[in-house]
Amino acid sequence: MMDKKEAREALASADALASRMRGGGNRRPGPVVFLLGLAMTVLTAVYGLLIEPSSQYAVPVVLLIPFFGLVIYTATRPVLARHHRTLYALTTTAGAALYTLTVTLGTAFFSGEPLWWLPGAVLCGVPFAVIGVLDRRTAGTPGATP
Template identity: 90%
Template structure:
């Protein structure tokens, strides 16, 4: 059986662990939204300013915000149930949309605002979806330890 001193030590240890977990679970939601805006702007600018002779390696630079999103979602220490799956599906869908928008836009719609502006908005959507999920998780009681 535990005596009172051991019980107090165990509670203090549990409180310290819970505090560390809460500190590691800070949700920089505005950063995710800013990454989404950066992705939209970069994609639109690239699409509207490209020339048919532009190197195909240039769109790789546009993937920097997307890589940041993948790293962000993969390194969340504490998440509500099924969020890892939602993050994986959202980033996979975002990669597919980005690939489609940039590939088709570069080949067929060079400089066409009717293609690149909606395409840029679609490329930013995964960031906004994850930002909304993060806000929802932050407001849900019991989502944090």
């Protein structure tokens, strides 16, 4: 049977662990996510407005660096509010689909056309904004459920 001293030690250990978990969940570089979204938007727009029909198809892969940063960011969050992992997965999947659609159709049919590339570039930045808003909302919520 556990005596009072062991019980106090166990409670202190649990409190210390809970404190560390809360601290790990509050380290949210929200501005970094917004900057990644801005970079994604600008790079997509610049690529689309400056491409030539004979350009290399490898260039859009380099433009995915901010998107890979978003995927890594969402996968490495130590503590998340309930259902945010699912929301992150759906958001990044939708972002990948938007980017693929924008770049593939834009390169094939709308080379250098601002009416295609500017709205498409803005849509490519939307997943970053969604995740940034979710993180800000979670950071402001005391006792968010992991």
